[in-house]
Amino acid sequence: MQQPPRRHFICQLLAVGGMGAASLAGAQTAPARVDENSEQAAALGYRHDTAKVDAKKYPKHTTAQRCDNCSFFQGKPGDAWGGCAMFGRKQIAGPGWCLAWAKAPA
Template identity: 65%
Template sequence: AQAKLDEKDPQAVGLGYVHDTKKADTKKYPKHTNDQKCSNCALFQGKAADAWGGCPLFGAKQVAGGGWCSAWAKKA
């Protein structure tokens, strides 16, 4: 299995990534809402139901389907 992204990874911190979208820093990211998740982000490489999947922003590390970062973009 691929390695999972660490929330403390400097790149994760830089993008405000969290494994649980509900823990996103809403003061820093006021546009965040809890229905924004990696699993419904345009960049998520996994299937919508996958617990973990790839994200091109984090290379070989997998992100949580229920996670979030400030680069979230609505899946078309």
């Protein structure tokens, strides 16, 4: 019985290596975003857009209070999405708001 050519073996090796690299690339996807309807978000009154916060329910809220200017926000001011100490590994919207909002130090 004849052995397959070396070229065949190398092609198979490259194909398997390519599949491994593709699976690693898929593992580096962006973190999940907070769902406004989740139990934790509802408990904190979280909204993706500070302008859509219920003023009657949260009378101390102002539209100047945004996640991206909160001390718990783990992104830069102006970032569309970033981490938050209140939501663990999930991302929150920069223009969002929740009850835990605290002005970031200047």
